[in-house]
Amino acid sequence: MTSVDTQHRAGEPPSGREEMARRLLDSSATLSYDPATEVDWETPLDVGCHGASPEWSTLYGTDYWAGLTEEQRRELTRQEAASVASTGIWFEMILQQMILRDFYAKDPTDPAFQWALTEIADECRHSIMFARGAEKLRAPAYRPRRFVVEAGRVFKAVAFGEAAYAAILVAEEVLDVMQRDWMRDERVVPFVRTINNIHVVEESRHMKFAREETRERLKGAGWVRRQFTALVVAIASYVIVGSMVNRDVYANAGLDAKRAIPAAKANEHHKAMMRSSCAGLMEFLGSAGLLTKPATWFYQRANLI
Template sequence: MTSSNDYGFRPATTPSGASVQRRRHIGDRQTTARRLLFAGAAEAAYDPDLDIDWDAAPGPTKNWLPPERISLYGSRLWERLSPEQRRELGKHELVSMLSVGIYAQSMLSMLMFRDVIESRDPVDDHTRFTLASIHDESRNSTMYSRLINATGLPPYRLPAPLRALTKLTLWIPDGPAVLGFRLLIEEMAAQLLRDLTADPDVQPHLRQLALLHAASSARHIEAARAELLRAIDSRGPIRAALHRWVLSAVVAVAYAALVHPAVYRSVGIHPLAGAASAVTSGAYRRNARAATATVREFLRETHRPPGISGVCSITNRRAVR
């Protein structure tokens, strides 16, 4: 069985470096929320506006993304690029990823606000943790936008079809598909940012952002996993199958949506040529599989509902083949 370690990505860890526990048994909802609220209390003092020196000039020779994380890495087009062009492409791809991250986290916040409104008890620990999570998502989006400003580039808007889909966010049925989407977003962001905290060759702004992001991601991932298992166990086989296919489709396109084809214009490459070269490169396939590997492994280990992880794996392989 292929794991995320095979692609150079490390398993999820807590801010202290301990591994995130994949619980076989689902704990009490309120107890879990209360514990995670206390765990996050010490991080409340983190302020991305103050803890990152946004006025500092970016390092002219520092990477905005590690070369191996850039979509064209190892392709023929990559070999034609100068070191300066590779850094420029990495900067544009980072801005594209951060822009998608802002959209995705805004969608998550909308769905979590819906949970608060529909909650039977708006003053319990679970609701308070949901509100705290919305605050964390807003803080992360603030960091993303600040970093985009630091690059000096404008953000990349989602392609029109995806923008249209975002307007239907609140129409998404509650249940495993929504919770799986949340887990996918949290896991992908954690995987993409985790190793950057110790990379001396990337921009210091990005390293500090990755460090602050890690402070909340472990809590969000644990909560999302627990909620997903509860939601799956509470559905019948037919409803679970419908959510399974929706989640499979999201997993299939998630990584592909991170890099806007227009980024290739920054180094004189036509968007279609750049996108075609990227999706056929070995590095792109490795990164795409690694970015979603922890979600697929988690679903495979739980076997809830049967077959969901297999469908996700097959669909994702087709998307990055």
């Protein structure tokens, strides 16, 4: 996934990028899952379980949460988990289109080209898995606001190079940390834990490549380009994180949305969870020169730093 077009010539030693792509291909061949058979889709939903770790709920730690029954808390986390899954589908569709555009008409013998197609295949399976999971959680189709959907159309059409791959990395890393908690939590309904485990294992490969592509694309980039890239990635991150939990989850969980939405927005516990989950990501962006002052403002607004 690079504009450098480092096509491997016969007789030349493979580049570090090629070697990484080959390792990822080998890993994918060794450890990948088929959600259609790995996830228990047949067992009815256990309403005695949460959809996500309660500590990750947008209302956890608030006075409103304290007044909820256990049944209401479990239903809220199920709706929130379904919303996160739906947001994941939306962004995975953007991701797939950006990767396809990036590799259009490039050398198909390049291991990176083959890895790109492998990653797209993974994302297709993940999107179907998330869709079936949300349905089993008895949730409606949560979609980002119309403005966000249209902004996504523009972003996937114009984002290129490090801006595309750094934005991909942000979305994947934010999901990764919370899903690692959910997949280990016995309070979470078993099929959701399986979904999270599959996603964490397979996305770890995607994140490695996105980091490498971001570094590769930024080699030799000047100050203006880095400033622009940093701002684009920060804005994209702000939009993605702000779309993860749809405002309709509260009403669909049987709560008072007029009370729940302001409580969630002001929830310091949830903000702290988001910041701690993104510490490694922010360190990487800083090392890549993408944590500029304007970008930091958006990350602060998104509670990522």
